[in-house]
Amino acid sequence: MLFVVICLFMASAVSAVTVITCETGSTHTLACANGVINIQSAFYGRANMYTCSEDRPTSQLTNTMCSLSGVDDFIKSRCDLRTSCEIDMNDILTSDPCQGTYKYLQTNFDCLPSIHVIACEDDEAQLSCTPGCVIYVYGAYYGRRDETICTEGQQPAVLENTQCANPTDLVAQSCNGLESCTVPASNSVFGDPCYGTYKYIETAYVCVYPSADIPPPDGPVALLWLKHHQSESSETMQHFSTAMLLAAVCLFMASGISAETVVTCENDRAQYLQCRGNEVISVQSALYGRADSITCSEGRPPQQLSNTMCSQSGILDLVKRSCELRQRCQINMSDVRTSDPCWGTYKYLQTNFICLRAIQDVTCEHSTAHLRCGRRRVIFVYGAYYGRRNRRTCSDGRPQSQVENVNCINPTQTVGERCNGRHFCSIEASNSVFGDPCYGTYKYMEVAYVCI
Template sequence: MEDFRTPDPCAGTAKYLQTNFTCLPAITVVACESSEAHLYCDLGRTILVYGADYGRRDRTTCTYRRPLSQIENAECLHPTDIVARRCDGKTSCKITASNAVFGDPCEGTYKYLEVAYTCTCKLCYRPHRLNMFSCFTLRSALLLAATCLLLTAVVDSEEQVTTCDWYPLSIHRLYCEHGVISVDQALYGRTSALLCAEGNPPQHLANLQCARQGTVDNLKTNCNGKTSCELIMEDFRTPDPCAGTAKYLQTNFTCLPAITVVACESSEAHLYCDLGRTILVYGADYGRRDRTTCTYRRPLSQIENTECLHPTDLVARRCDGKTSCKITASNTVFGDPCEGTYKYLEIAYTCTCK
């Protein structure tokens, strides 16, 4: 409230701040610094950006293997209209999250670009950014809006994330706002002369047949079945698939509708499907990847290790094809990937027809 007190509109009067707002359905894209945000709409619809920020407003996004000094400033909020100016009205749009594009709102902090947008019908005109569906009459506006939102809800589209290998600790981040990640394709190397070309001499962009083997398997193992996944570029550099070539990591993935279950260490995860359908596990991990899950009354020493990521196929082997399944989150079942850390079991699954 302190930010609103000067100038004082009425000295000596007890004041309050009142806001009326609407929650609009939106697609959210987050791109870590030096990676690329990809905005996409289905045929017949175009992008409308609600808002975008480049900076940092928490200590959890784009933090994988980052030193505390680079993520502790969580008050680096920098709204920008650059994304709207570049992307509004297009079917697809790519923009790099970098200081070269947005400026540097907080030097020394590792930043990210956060974009919220929707896909609008081309038949609609937009006299105001938040009044998206002003078509002909109120009745037709509501019908078109409902149709567009329904299409957004039921049609799955492939997402794409590209991270330039510019910095030693660049982070490749995949994220699903709804559902879980299913990696379709992944490439570390170079097959395009245009991607991540900024600042590189022509000889570093000439080899367009550069691809590291095993990249897609790495992405699938670490990311499938999660709502978000962060990988560090350094882990892909050895062996180098093409020395002297400027490389990038590009992943195509789909967000699959899923049921997510989390069981704290020593408790039991229960997977269940209705009659006539059976369990299909997308992915499971036993360990710890944040400092917020299963932390109640736990000392810092038991939750500070957030690099205890241990993918396991044991849940799939025990539960796939069953109508219900119980499995205990314990070291006895999964082994101990990080001694002294309080762990949890995270499972993503769906129910399929028999």
Template sequence: MIHFSTTLALAATLLLLIPGVAAETVVTCNVDTVHRLSCDTGVISVQAALYGRADAETCSEGIPQSQLADTKCSQEGTVKVLQSRCDGRKACEVSVNVFGTPNPCVGTFKYLQTTFTCLPAIHRVTCEHSLTHLTCDQGLIISVYGATYGRHDQTTCVYGRPASETQNTDCSQPGSSVSQSCNGKNSCIITASNSVFGDPCPGTYKYLEVAYICEYPTTNPETSLHPLIRQYKYRCVCSHSPHQPGSPAVMFSFKVSTMLLLACSIIRAVDSTKKVTTCYNGDNVQRLSCDTGVIQVHSALYGRKDNETCSEGRPPRQLADTTCSLAGTTALLKRRCDGKRECELNPNTVRTSDPCRGISKYLQTIYSCFPAIHFATCEGSLANLQCDQGLQIRVYGADYGRRDTTTCIYKRPAAQVQNVLCSAPSPKVAERCNGKNNCTISATNSVFGDPCGGTYKYLEVAYICQYA
């Protein structure tokens, strides 16, 4: 970890490399129009918001002058509404008519204007009935930016769930209890459940979305630095290895600017490991995801190792065996999830046998997000893996099939892209390409087999370039 107190020059350099420092402004004129905030990297932090009118020019086209005269028109509480709905999320949509009552200036044509930044943060999505683990390195404490519980889309936490449980995407409420329970702590566990957050939409399978940072306690002298630097810890990943401690370091080859290479690779908010725990009932979904990089599973447990996790409503006899684990769980999770940006499954996927009858079990996975070259190649095309001179390919993961309705869909019939439970890990890319400087492989059924007839598929690959 880089210590910020070394020099102000270093601090200034890091600030330039933090994504999303510049503010963005979104203005929406019409009441029946959607107001959308989004971050390509980082999460939303609303700085200011106005519903009303502050000048005579904004949203004035076709509007009579009499409706533009009042330029001191604003509705109280607009900032708080936007912050409660959007802070800590990667994307946020609201309807302008949410702000129409009470009317701050009758007869004046109003607009909604929001100024926000995209701040680096640790971002977690946890499916209903799973536990989210918020953790910081020693000496740092949690500061929650924002949390929401509900559903915003039809693609998150959907594995094996009926369509009727994922259709309502206007189902969300702020999860203020996350801040109340976790702020100021070094680590914190929250259950994504109706018993904790209430039920904003009965019958819908929900998820908890949390964004937080790890910062020094306010008594630390480093608080004198710029807050965007003070709030984040950084590390250099140009010598980070995916192997066990003591293994040779790996040099990655990325197509990034010279300045970033000289700065020793990707400077980012540190989120070294993540832990997801999903209570078993046969239907719950476990979700692993990376905002940047790809998943690397370190360990996974299906069974029970303590009498507290997923214990709510369980009699003591179902919690008694704390040495219960199913062999092969880690290997299975690695096959399904390593090298992907997102991976969803339910505990039934790993439950090949019952390791301890009569004991209430859970699935717990520990993983990290590992920098890698990641791409998807549509069926019938050639995937090209290539490294700079002197480096060789090491495939981290490869899947052939379909996991969403947005990749490789141009002019394809809807029937060919609807099956999103069609994907299988394949060792063939690693077998053909590992150790080579460059490699070409065809994304076809003849190479990988056909995991789902009638579906148009794609090959998803994650790899690194390392010294021999």
């Protein structure tokens, strides 16, 4: 079942985290300050020579094709949808995928904004939203995966098994689409994953706007959904307010985002960013300097790596001007090395970006862009730029003097203001609409949008 998520669920509110614990560490700890853990990947072994390499002989670092199977599922079962969790490294060290290699545990996860509810066995979980919003359940677990939860009045023997939680979709089937919902935490509902253990139900959910155009949910909420929506007028069901439009694109973005990181060392010529053919770049962060002693460290003396608090200002804006909302782009390192934020330190450019599914439209100056969606969908503009940021686009028949200025691009909200929420929209790429960011340069307009 699909729902349109409120802006709290925007992809910009999802934080990506990586935690690394060396083989000889005692505990691998994951935590979210806000929201719940959503495991993306987990790895135990060695994939490079730099991670957890301090004071280790080369012979323990050379095997970079070493990994233990089943770690991803194990970490998910222990940590998914929790606000924090601890993994005892002894639970990982049950077998050795590469004897003689010094290994590490690396977990990549997101923190999803969420309401987190726990109900002890024989109690009831209460899920509720404010009027006008409905429940959307990320997931739920029934059993026990922590020895500190639901312990009051219980004997130690019924708490010690912390590897008996089963994921369940019964909470989603019962509660999705309702403003409030009560779920009994009992074996009669979920079965008994571990006889003799005192269990609890753990649920993570958000409150969302229901979409009138989506199919009705399956299961026990289907009749309630139909009864609610049949009472709405067709005019209400076809109405798209700004809030609904923003909420709709939240879910669209969150369902199809891939995160990328590109690192380019100081003496390389250029950095290249690229998304697939139906995606555009959205730059999240950029650093030129040094934030650790490992990145771009090969063959470098320690004194060139020790300053890990080095960064050059203005780099994020520079990368955005070159790459934002494009399918691929090139950043010349000579444009980045205009000043030295930390003399004597060997630096690198690191760019973190996401690839957003989008329709990309490029319109040359004095021409008209036509943005189109089907009758049942409307336009939502991620963003637009007017000016010039490369010499190739819209260059046919133009003298060199009109295409050589590639630093004259300006972001604009005008396209979104005119086109959002419409099935079809036309807008002219001209100075009269957007102003002139660079007199004498032949310009173009770039737009990235989706149909929702």
